[in-house]
Amino acid sequence: MAQIGFVxxxxxxxxxxxxxxxxxxxxxxxxxxxxxxxxFATDGGVAATALDMACMGAEVIITMLPAGKDVRDVYLQxxxxxxxxxxxxLLIDASTIDVETARAVAAAAQVNELAMVDAPVSGGMAGAxxxxxxxxxxxSDRAFERAKPILEAMGKTIVHAGGPGHGQxxxxxxxxxxxxxxxAVSEAxxxxxxxxxxxxxxxxxxxxxxxxxxxxxxxCPVPGPVPTSPANRxxxxxxxxxxxxxxxxxxxxxAKVSGARAPMSAAATALYNLFxxxxxxxxxxxxxxxxxxxxxxxxxxxxxxxxxxxx
Numbered sequence: 001m002a003q004i005g006f007v008x009x010x011x012x013x014x015x016x017x018x019x020x021x022x023x024x025x026x027x028x029x030x031x032x033x034x035x036x037x038x039x040f041a042t043d044g045g046v047a048a049t050a051l052d053m054a055c056m057g058a059e060v061i062i063t064m065l066p067a068g069k070d071v072r073d074v075y076l077q078x079x080x081x082x083x084x085x086x087x088x089x090l091l092i093d094a095s096t097i098d099v100e101t102a103r104a105v106a107a108a109a110q111v112n113e114l115a116m117v118d119a120p121v122s123g124g125m126a127g128a129x130x131x132x133x134x135x136x137x138x139x140s141d142r143a144f145e146r147a148k149p150i151l152e153a154m155g156k157t158i159v160h161a162g163g164p165g166h167g168q169x170x171x172x173x174x175x176x177x178x179x180x181x182x183x184a185v186s187e188a189x190x191x192x193x194x195x196x197x198x199x200x201x202x203x204x205x206x207x208x209x210x211x212x213x214x215x216x217x218x219x220c221p222v223p224g225p226v227p228t229s230p231a232n233r234x235x236x237x238x239x240x241x242x243x244x245x246x247x248x249x250x251x252x253x254x255a256k257v258s259g260a261r262a263p264m265s266a267a268a269t270a271l272y273n274l275f276x277x278x279x280x281x282x283x284x285x286x287x288x289x290x291x292x293x294x295x296x297x298x299x300x301x302x303x304x305x306x307x308x309x310x311x
Contacts, residue, residue, distance in 0.1 A: 001025050001026065002059045002060050002150065003026050003057060003059045003060075004020055004025050004026065004059070004060045005027075005030070005058035005060070005061040005062070006027050006028070006045075006054065006061075006063075007029070007030050007054055007062070007074060007081070008063055008065045008095070009029050009031035009033070009039070009064075010033070010036060010064070010066075012064055012094075012125060012128045013031070013064035013094075014039060015125070015128040015129045016062075016094070016133070016154045017029050017040060017043075018040075018043050018044075019131045021043065021044045021045055023153035026046070027045045027046065028045065028046040028047075028054045029045045029046070029047060030047075030049075030050070030051055030054035037049075050079075051084070052079045055086075055089075056086065058085070059089060059090065060091075060092065060150055061085055061089055061090070063081065063092070063093045063094065064094045064095055065097075067095075067097060068100075068101035068102075069101075070095070071093060071095055071102075072101055072104070072105065075091075075093075075108065076108060082114065085112075085114055088114075088115075089115075090115050090143065091109055091114055091115065091116040092119050093105065093118050094121055094135070096121075096175075096247060097118075097168060098254070099165045099168045099169050100165075100257070102118040102164065103165040106118065106138075115139070115140070116139060116164070117137050117139030117143045117164075118164065118166075118167040118168050119137045119147065120168055121133040121134065121135055121136075122134040122136070122174060122175075124238040127155075131153070131155065132156040133156070134155060134156070134157040134158075134159070135151045135154075135157070135159065136161050136166075136167040136168075136170040136171050137158065137159065138161050138165050138167035138168060138169070138170075139164055139167070140163070140164075141160070144160045171247070172250045172251045172254055175244065175247040175248070176247070176248060176265045176268075178214070178244075179244050179247070179265070179272065180264045180265060180267075181213050182219070182244075182288060183268050183271060183288060184215075185213065185215045185216045185220070186221045186286070186292050187292055188211065189222050189289060190292050190293055199224060200224055203216065203222075203225035203226075204225075215286075219286055221289040235283045235284040235286060236284065237282060237284040238284055239284060240283065240284065240285065241281055242281040244272055244285035245272040245273055245275075245276050248272060249269060251265050271288065272285070272288065274291065275288050275291040
């Protein structure tokens with residue numbers, strides 16, 4: 001079993017760290033939010049009061065942070081991960097960030113003779129809790145092989161996407177598909193309602209026809225057809241609209257830098273931006289159907305307090 005340092009104990013990081021503890025690893029965790037650190041300690045972790053304390057002596061250091069700027073700061077600052085990691089440590093960044101930052105930090109780790117992978121996740125908070133996340137991993141073959149058994153304690157599907165930054169690239173492409181397809185599915189159900197079609201009938205037919213996709217069959221945006229979808233619990237978030245907007249913006253940034261045309265992604269980004277601005281930030285991203293029906297986001301917004309997401 002490994003000595004692991006875990007930085008970022010928010011909505012995603014905390015359950016991921018818990019699963020590492022359940023797998024028998026010794027985990028020292030750090031978060032700027034002391035309440036998160038306290039919950040982590042209650043779950044059997046060792047709470048660090050400073051970033052360098054979480055890193056010192058750790059064989060593996062995992063980070064789960066909100067944005068590229070946070071990753072740069074945590075890894076590159078004085079007293080940060082690269083300065084505090086022991087010789088030969090493996091670094092795993094599970095944040096969802098821009099490809100440029102992922103590659104820059106990986107290059108800095110290499111200069112420090114430290115192995116590193118970027119390993120963003122898919123599966124949301126439910127997957128983090130259940131230990132069924134999908135990890136899309138970028139890094140060398142050797143670093144991937146070292147990271148795989150650690151990631152298997154937190155996820156069910158571990159895929160090597162290629163070299164440094166490739167995990168981030170695959171993640172934003174995947175979520176670009178998801179964001180666009182959820183809007184298409186939502187528009188179809190809204191149109192069906194206007195035409196007097198029973199939503200269950202549309203689901204029964206389209207889920208077995210050429211309109212079939214994950215956004216429909218696993219995460220249907222109307223109550224009823226898929227009992228486990230957020231639509232059946234007033235769109236309580238598994239993956240918030242704000243998080244989807246963040247990932248779509250990353251996809252747009254990557255498209256601009258690479259010269260790729262992504263007009264559907266641009267349209268989806270604009271719609272999610274409006275949804276978030278009108279009060280839907282904490283709602284599950286499938287709640288975009290409310291916006292498409294006409295201005296229900298703010299009225300239906302979940303009011304329970306939530307911590308900022310950190311992936």
